[in-house]
Amino acid sequence: RAVLKAASLIAAAAVVAPGGAAAVGLAASAASDCDAVVFDQTDAQLGQRTMVVEDAERRRMLVLTDSKDRSRPCELRWWLDHNPQGVVRCRAPRAAHADSPGKDAAAELQVANVCDPSQCDPDPSAVELGYVRSMLATVLFGPRAAPHGMSALCIELECRTRVVRTHVATGSLLEQSVDTAPWELRPRKRVLVIGLGSSTMALWLRHALPTAELHAVDLSPGVVAAAACFGLGAGGSNGTTAPHLHVGDGRAFLASQQDGGFDAVVVDAFDSNASLPSCFRTRDFFDLARRKLAPGGALSLNLLSMGKASMQVLRSMELSFGTRSVWIGDAPGAEGIQSVIAAFAPAAAPVATPSGSAPPSRRLRRSGKAPAAEPGPAEAQ
Numbered sequence: 001r002a003v004l005k006a007a008s009l010i011a012a013a014a015v016v017a018p019g020g021a022a023a024v025g026l027a028a029s030a031a032s033d034c035d036a037v038v039f040d041q042t043d044a045q046l047g048q049r050t051m052v053v054e055d056a057e058r059r060r061m062l063v064l065t066d067s068k069d070r071s072r073p074c075e076l077r078w079w080l081d082h083n084p085q086g087v088v089r090c091r092a093p094r095a096a097h098a099d100s101p102g103k104d105a106a107a108e109l110q111v112a113n114v115c116d117p118s119q120c121d122p123d124p125s126a127v128e129l130g131y132v133r134s135m136l137a138t139v140l141f142g143p144r145a146a147p148h149g150m151s152a153l154c155i156e157l158e159c160r161t162r163v164v165r166t167h168v169a170t171g172s173l174l175e176q177s178v179d180t181a182p183w184e185l186r187p188r189k190r191v192l193v194i195g196l197g198s199s200t201m202a203l204w205l206r207h208a209l210p211t212a213e214l215h216a217v218d219l220s221p222g223v224v225a226a227a228a229c230f231g232l233g234a235g236g237s238n239g240t241t242a243p244h245l246h247v248g249d250g251r252a253f254l255a256s257q258q259d260g261g262f263d264a265v266v267v268d269a270f271d272s273n274a275s276l277p278s279c280f281r282t283r284d285f286f287d288l289a290r291r292k293l294a295p296g297g298a299l300s301l302n303l304l305s306m307g308k309a310s311m312q313v314l315r316s317m318e319l320s321f322g323t324r325s326v327w328i329g330d331a332p333g334a335e336g337i338q339s340v341i342a343a344f345a346p347a348a349a350p351v352a353t354p355s356g357s358a359p360p361s362r363r364l365r366r367s368g369k370a371p372a373a374e375p376g377p378a379e380a381q
Contacts, residue, residue, distance in 0.1 A: 034074035039115050039229045041222040042067045050222025052115065052229040058090040060120060060230055062198040062223070086198025087128065088230040090120035115226065117233025124207035127200060130332030131302045132268070134340040136204055138300040139264040142186040142344055143327065186296055188212055188263040194250030194280075195269035196223050199230040202243055206232070210240040212263075217246040217253045219269075251279050251288070260294045267301040275304050281313050286320035286343070293345040300342045302331060310339070317343050 038060065039052035044067060051063040053073050061084035063073075071078055127133050188209055193201050196218035205214055218224050224247045227233075232243060246253055250269060271277045279285060280301065289299045299321075303310055317326050321343040331338040 034072065037072065038119075039226050040113060041225060043220065043222050046220060048220060048222065050220060050226055052226050053084075054090075058120075060088050060090060060198070062086050062226060062230075064220075064223075084198075086200050088120070088198050088200060088203065089123050089126050090231065091123050115229035117228045117231050120229065120231040122199075122203050122231035124203040127204055129200075131334065131338055131340050132200060134329070134331060135266055135268065135300040135302060135342075136201060136208075138298045138340075138342040139188055139191060139205065139266060140185060140208060141183040142296060142298060144182040144184055186263070186298075190262050190294075191215070191264045192217070192254065192257075192262050192266070194218075194254070194265070194267045196227060196245070197268060199227045199232040201266060201268060202227070202232055203230065206240055206243060213241065214243040215246065215253075216243060217248055217250045219247070219249060221247050251285060254292055255288055257292055259291045260297075262292055262297060263294050264298045264300070265289055265293065267299070276301060276313075281316070283316040283319055286317050290320045290343075290345060295345060295347045297345045298342055299344075300340065303339050303341055305337055305339055314341065317341065321345065 035056075036054045037051055038054050039050070042049045047067045049065045049067050049069055051065070051073075052060055053063055054060045063082050063084055065082055073079065073082070127136070190213045191205055191209065193205070193214070193216040196202060196216045199216075202214060202216045205212070216227075224245050227245055232245075250267070254265065267276070267280050269277055269280060286299075293299060303313060314326065314328065325344045325346060327342045327344075328339055330336065331340050
């Protein structure tokens with residue numbers, strides 16, 4: 001988004017003021033290119049300013065910045081310094097006021113500092129980030145009962161003949177490609193999203209699972225309040241259930257819920273380094289998530305590839321869910337940088353590993369070779 005904004009401003013400057021006057025033309029273009037701020041809230045306790053910015057094409061972007069930053073999206077440099085956390089496109093044209101043609105709904109919302117969900121009719125299917133699409137897929141689909149050893153998750157379900165190499169300690173596992181993906185639809189009646197962001201996941205889930213009980217929790221009061229700016233509000237006339245939005249610590253919220261209460265838990269939280277927070281990386285958290293999932297339930301998260309640290313996260317998940325229930329794959333568009341990991345609770349109690357024998361992932365680490373194929377349906381990549 002920042003790069004596109006910069007390119008458009010530079011192009012405008014070249015047209016308005018060619019040659020030595022380009023700098024003047026750029027400044028004039030930037031001054032007239034202010035995007036509307038439809039929501040602006042500062043949380044002193046968190047030291048965070050939450051903004052929702054809308055451009056001329058009715059794309060609304062969530063921007064999080066320092067509470068001391070009082071700048072506005074009017075210059076090229078602003079977009080280079082402020083990275084949107086998500087984008088939602090509003091399908092309806094922006095409403096204009098009859099009494100003042102030059103004043104539109106965005107200007108009124110900016111003054112009121114409150115968003116009305118009816119001002120944005122979101123397109124829930126416009127999910128641009130590959131890792132988000134992958135995580136959402138794990139909510140609806142689950143693998144059939146088939147043994148596997150650290151098999152790679154087919155990022156686009158129904159993809160064919162894809163080969164993925166997964167490095168494990170000193171060895172590596174080269175999965176064989178397959179013709180079909182043995183994934184099937186699973187019933188999802190109660191879903192939790194940890195990390196609301198621009199409400200992209202919540203909007204898609206509400207559309208795909210209109211009658212499901214959807215909960216979303218975020219540590220930032222501003223982010224939760226801004227959800228209405230993206231059209232996430234009350235239930236619709238078509239039977240869509242209203243989402244339950246919570247302000248607070250996602251892990252603490254999950255711990256407060258009844259065991260076996262969620263069919264899917266999606267963790268899309270980031271720390272100041274744009275990485276998965278440490279509280280979601282531990283064996284204790286994965287044990288907690290396993291207890292809170294219903295039989296066949298899914299836990300999905302994304303993880304920046306960090307070598308040994310990433311393998312520690314995978315090992316912790318294996319200890320909580322079992323090696324045969326953990327799936328990993330590259331995030332589309334971020335191969336080698338970001339991974340999507342999903343773990344599925346078994347429909348029945350997991351079979352304990354016989355004493356003295358190591359699980360497949362341990363055998364793999366020692367030998368550096370893939371374990372022999374076991375009888376059962378083909379594995380998904």
